[in-house]
Structure formats: structure tokens, C-alpha cells
Amino acid sequence: MTTKEIFFFLYLLLTPKATLHALLPPFTLGQRVGCSYLLFYFWLQETPKSGSSTTCPRRCNCDSAQTVQCYRIIEIPTEMPFTTKRLYISHSKIKQLQVSDFGRISGLEELILSCSGTESIENNTFKALSTLQTLELCKNKLRRIPTFLPSSLEVLKLGDNSINAIHGSDLEGLKKLRVLDIQNNLILALSFSTLSSLCSLQSLILDGNNMESVSGPLKLPKLKYLSMANNKLHSFLGHFFEPLQDLQFLSFSGNHLEKVPPDLPKSLLSLKLERNRLKTVRFRDMQHLENLSELFLSENQLSSIDGAHLLPNLIALELSRNQLQAMPLRLPARLQKLDCSNNLIRQVTAQDFQGLRNLRHLFLDNNAVSLFEAGALQRCAQLSNLALEQNLLISIPLRLPDTLARLDLKGNDIQDVGEQELKDLKQLQVLNLRNNKISSLDRKVLEYLPRLRHLYLDGNPWNCTCDLLRTRKVLMAKRTDVKGGQCVAPIGSQGESWMSSQKILQQCEDDFSSAERIKEARKEMKTDDFPSVGINVDDDYYDYEID
Numbered sequence: 001m002t003t004k005e006i007f008f009f010l011y012l013l014l015t016p017k018a019t020l021h022a023l024l025p026p027f028t029l030g031q032r033v034g035c036s037y038l039l040f041y042f043w044l045q046e047t048p049k050s051g052s053s054t055t056c057p058r059r060c061n062c063d064s065a066q067t068v069q070c071y072r073i074i075e076i077p078t079e080m081p082f083t084t085k086r087l088y089i090s091h092s093k094i095k096q097l098q099v100s101d102f103g104r105i106s107g108l109e110e111l112i113l114s115c116s117g118t119e120s121i122e123n124n125t126f127k128a129l130s131t132l133q134t135l136e137l138c139k140n141k142l143r144r145i146p147t148f149l150p151s152s153l154e155v156l157k158l159g160d161n162s163i164n165a166i167h168g169s170d171l172e173g174l175k176k177l178r179v180l181d182i183q184n185n186l187i188l189a190l191s192f193s194t195l196s197s198l199c200s201l202q203s204l205i206l207d208g209n210n211m212e213s214v215s216g217p218l219k220l221p222k223l224k225y226l227s228m229a230n231n232k233l234h235s236f237l238g239h240f241f242e243p244l245q246d247l248q249f250l251s252f253s254g255n256h257l258e259k260v261p262p263d264l265p266k267s268l269l270s271l272k273l274e275r276n277r278l279k280t281v282r283f284r285d286m287q288h289l290e291n292l293s294e295l296f297l298s299e300n301q302l303s304s305i306d307g308a309h310l311l312p313n314l315i316a317l318e319l320s321r322n323q324l325q326a327m328p329l330r331l332p333a334r335l336q337k338l339d340c341s342n343n344l345i346r347q348v349t350a351q352d353f354q355g356l357r358n359l360r361h362l363f364l365d366n367n368a369v370s371l372f373e374a375g376a377l378q379r380c381a382q383l384s385n386l387a388l389e390q391n392l393l394i395s396i397p398l399r400l401p402d403t404l405a406r407l408d409l410k411g412n413d414i415q416d417v418g419e420q421e422l423k424d425l426k427q428l429q430v431l432n433l434r435n436n437k438i439s440s441l442d443r444k445v446l447e448y449l450p451r452l453r454h455l456y457l458d459g460n461p462w463n464c465t466c467d468l469l470r471t472r473k474v475l476m477a478k479r480t481d482v483k484g485g486q487c488v489a490p491i492g493s494q495g496e497s498w499m500s501s502q503k504i505l506q507q508c509e510d511d512f513s514s515a516e517r518i519k520e521a522r523k524e525m526k527t528d529d530f531p532s533v534g535i536n537v538d539d540d541y542y543d544y545e546i547d
């Protein structure tokens with residue numbers, strides 16, 4: 001109802017009959033009342049809609065989709081639109097929640113109250129919210145799980161509070177609950193009978209508590225995702241995993257486990273055991289995990305790995321930051337990603353990679369590799385990413401697979417970069433040669449690399465001869481982004497960079513006879529099909545850059 005209509009309505013009611021006769025066709029009192037009643041009826045019909053936009057509480061935004069968002073408030077606003085379905089509050093100061101806070105908005109479906117210093121919640125506060133599906137009270141100061149939650153609840157998130165126990169009665173009757181997240185609280189122990197009424201639970205997150213051991217059986221038949229990372233777990237009692245017939249994702253990263261739990265559910269697809277105290281992994285005890293595709297074992301104390309081929313569907317294996325002295329033996333043929341970085345591996349042989357036809361990403365950086373057998377990776381016909389930085393290589397391994405897109409050799413002892421080593425790498429886009437002992441780079445080497453986009457050359461003792469300027473021209477024509485190239489020799493060029501120095505250009509120009517220049521220039525006109533990018537046409541010196 002518009003303002004105009006309201007005025008008309010009042011006008012009809014209040015205007016003396018005489019005036020009306022002058023303005024409008026004659027109305028009887030009955031007609032007037034009838035008409036007013038009709039308008040009043042329309043006004044009532046419209047009230048809820050216009051009401052919600054006019055009564056949006058201070059410091060809140062209310063939109064037509066029945067969503068209210070409030071910031072910096074100190075209590076649940078009393079004048080909330082009573083049709084509110086979603087209420088989001090954050091960065092506020094609401095010490096306590098009570099039953100009366102939600103009386104007006106009993107149709108609430110989603111309540112998210114975070115970062116608001118909430119310490120306590122009166123009994124039954126949420127009980128009457130019979131349509132509440134999502135309740136998130138993260139980053140507050142709650143010391144316990146709210147009591148008497150409505151049975152309609154599907155998602156309950158209480159992360160980053162100070163809850164120190166889960167009581168049997170807390171979660172009773174939540175038969176629709178799918179997601180329970182109590183991460184980063186102070187829970188010491190968990191008796192899983194307290195969770196036994198959660199027959200629909202799919203996702204349980206208990207990361208970042210202080211749990212030392214848990215005892216089962218964990219009777220949650222629908223559970224797909226279980227994460228208990230960053231606790232102090234060292235054992236699992238009472239057939240803990242037995243009822244979990246559907247579990248796909250399991251994380252125990254950041255605990256105190258000394259061995260892989262033996263009776264893991266065979267439905268697992270992903271298993272995270274990083275940052276534990278594993279000294280060995282017995283793949284025989286895991287071979288029932290026929291669909292396991294990801295296994296994360298980084299940051300343990302493993303000194304060798306053998307037999308992962310018993311996991312036939314393994315696609316990613318992470319073993320970074322252990323104490324492996326050699327490459328893992330008998331790897332599964334489906335493997336696409338292998339991370340053995342930050343170990344003590346000294347050599348790489350063809351034997352190690354025999355059946356790994358699907359390997360795409362291989363990380364061997366930060367080891368002690370000094371021996372890399374020629375052609376060791378030849379069978380890995382899909383390899384695109386090879387990380388060999390921070391090893392002890394004195395040359396680039398020979399016969400690398402021609403599928404490589406990225407090759408990192410930073411921080412080795414490489415002196416020479418030869419044609420032979422790089423000539424097949426037609427797909428190479430990124431080559432990192434930073435921090436080696438390279439002093440020269442023949443342009444021919446780069447001509448073999450048609451797709452090179454990024455080349456890292458800093459931290460090498462470049463001898464800036466005029467030959468390097470030929471290389472420079474090739475790189476510019478390719479539009480390769482080059483980092484570094486500081487000259488160490490000759491003395492006169494120290495501190496200059498051969499990719500950008502005008503001084504070196506000048507010197508080299510003086511070295512060439514003009515006859516040679518003309519000859520070179522002619523040849524270039526015929527053969528140069530490089531795009532003329534990155535060329536400054538005002539730069540006289542450029543004409544004398546030699547091909």
C-alpha cells in the first residue's frame with residue numbers, strides 16, 4: 001500500500017460529506033465505510049512484506065529472501081522480522097543466548113553466530129525452532145554443547161570454542177544430523193556411545209582437540225568423512241573402525257601414531273597420516289583397501305618403503321620429510337603423483353620407475369641425489385613435472401621424458417648445460433637453473449625448447465662473453481621470461497646482467513667487423529621468422545644483435 005493510498009483511505013474516512021460531494025460522485029456513509037474497509041484489507045495483506053523492510057533492526061541488513069545479517073550488536077534484536085529464515089551474526093558481543101531471543105523468529109532455518117564472545121546458552125534456547133537445519137556457533141567461548149537441540153538439525157558446527165566434553169544427552173535425538181564439526185576445542189576423550197543416536201551422520205570433524213585415545217565401535221553406518229587431525233592419538237580400542245562400512249575419507253594427521261591402524265574400513269579412498277611417528281608401513285595390512293587412491297605419509301620417521309603395489313588403485317603417494325635412503329620399492333602402476341622430497345635419497349635408477357607409466361608429478365627435491373641414471377624416467381611417458389632442486393647433481397640427467405613441462409634443477413652443482421640433455425624437451429615451459437655453477441649457455445640449447453616460457457638463471461657465475469648475447473637474442477625472440485644472469489667474468493662486466501646490459505652489447509658490437517655484421521643481418525632477414533616482440537625499435541644497438 002503506497003502512501004497515496006493510505007492518504008486516500010484516511011481522506012475517505014475523515015472528510016466531511018459536503019466536501020466529498022464537491023470532489024467525487026456522491027458516496028453514502030455505507031459506501032464510504034465499505035470502501036475504507038476494502039482498502040484496509042489490502043493494507044493488511046501487504047503488511048508482512050512491507051513490514052519486514054521497515055522493521056529491519058539497527059546494525060542489520062534484511063533482504064527480501066528472509067535473510068538478516070547483523071554486525072556489532074550486543075543482543076539478538078527484539079524487532080527482528082518474524083519471517084526471518086536465515087540469521088547471520090558476527091563480530092558482535094553477545095555473552096548469552098536465551099529462549100526469549102528466538103521466540104519471534106521461530107521459523108528460523110539457519111543460524112550462524114560467530115566471533116561474538118558467546119559463553120553460555122540457556123537450556124531449551126533452540127528447542128522450539130522446529131525447522132532449524134543449520135546451527136553454527138564457531139569462534140565463541142562456549143564451554144559445552146547447547147542442550148535440547150531440535151531434531152530437525154542437519155548441520156552443527158561448534159569449532160573454535162572451549163568445549164571440553166560431549167555428554168551422552170547432548171546429541172540425543174538428532175536423527176537428521178549429517179555434519180558435526182567440533183574442531184579446535186578442548187575435548188580430552190570421546191566415548192563413541194555418545195554419538196550412537198546420530199544415524200544419519202556423514203561427516204565428523206574433531207581436529208585440534210586433546211584426545212589421546214578413542215574407543216569404539218564407532219556405530220555410525222553412514223559416515224563418509226572422519227577427521228581427527230591434530231590430537232594426541234596413539235591407539236584405537238574396541239574395534240573402532242568395524243561399523244564404518246562407508247567411510248571414504250580418514251585423517252589422523254598430526255597425532256602420535258606409531259603404526260597404521262590395522263583394521264581400516266575397506267571403503268577408504270583417502271588416508272591421511274602425516275605428522276605422526278610411523279617408522280614402518282606394512283602394506284600387507286592395508287591390502288584390503290582396494291579403492292584407496294590417496295595416501296599421505298609425509299613427516300614421519302620412515303626409512304624405507306616397500307610394497308605399495310598392493311594398493312592397486314593408489315594415485316597419489318606422499319612421503320616427504322621422512323628418512324628414506326632409497327626410492328620406494330614396488331610402487332603401484334596407477335601412481336600419478338609421487339612426492340619423495342626432503343629425504344636422504346642418493347640415487348635414481350631405471351629400476352625404480354619401471355612400471356610407472358602413469359606418473360605425472362615426481363618430487364625428488366631436497367635429497368642427496370648425485371647419481372641419476374640416463375633414461376631412468378623414459379618409461380614415465382606422461383611425466384610433466386619433475387622437481388630435482390637441492391640435490392647434488394653435477395649435470396642435467398640424460399634422456400628425460402619429452403613430456404616434461406616443468407623441470408626444476410635449482411641448487412645443484414651443474415656446470416654445463418648441453419644440447420644432448422635438453423634437446424628432446426619439446427614441451428618444456430619452465431626451466432629452473434638457479435644457484436648452480438653454470439657460466440655459459442649455448443643458444444642452440446634453447447632453440448630446442450620451442451615452448452620455454454620461464455627460465456631462472458640467477459645465482460650462477462656467468463662469464464659474459466659475446467656468445468651469451470646470441471643466446472639472449474634467442475630468448476627475447478621466444479618471449480621467454482628470464483630471471484637473473486649476473487656476470488662474474490670478465491672483470492669489466494661484473495655486476496652487469498647479460499640479458500639487459502647495454503654495456504656488454506656495446507663492447508660486443510665493437511668486436512665484430514662491419515662486414516660480418518652485414519652478412520649476419522642479411523642472413524637474418526631471410527631466416528628470421530620470430531615474432532618481433534620485446535624489441536625496442538628505437539634501440540640502435542638492436543640492429544647489431546647477432547644471430
Ligand SMILES: *[C@@H]1O[C@H](CO)[C@@H](O)[C@H](O)[C@H]1NC(C)=O
Pocket residue numbers: 123147
Ligand atoms: C539445563 O539442563 C541440564 C541438562 O539437562 C540440567 O542438568 C541443568 O540443571 C539445566 N539447567 C537449568 C538452569 O535448568
Ligand SMILES: *[C@@H]1O[C@H](CO)[C@@H](O)[C@H](O)[C@H]1NC(C)=O
Pocket residue numbers: 266267268290291
Ligand atoms: C571399490 O569401488 C568399486 C567401484 O566404485 C565398487 O564397486 C567397490 O564396491 C569398491 N570396493 C569397496 C571395498 O568399497
Ligand SMILES: *[C@@H]1O[C@H](CO)[C@@H](O)[C@H](O)[C@H]1NC(C)=O
Pocket residue numbers: 439463464465489490
Ligand atoms: C670466459 O670465457 C672466455 C672465452 O671463452 C675465456 O677465455 C675465459 O677464461 C673465461 N673466464 C672465466 C672466468 O671462466
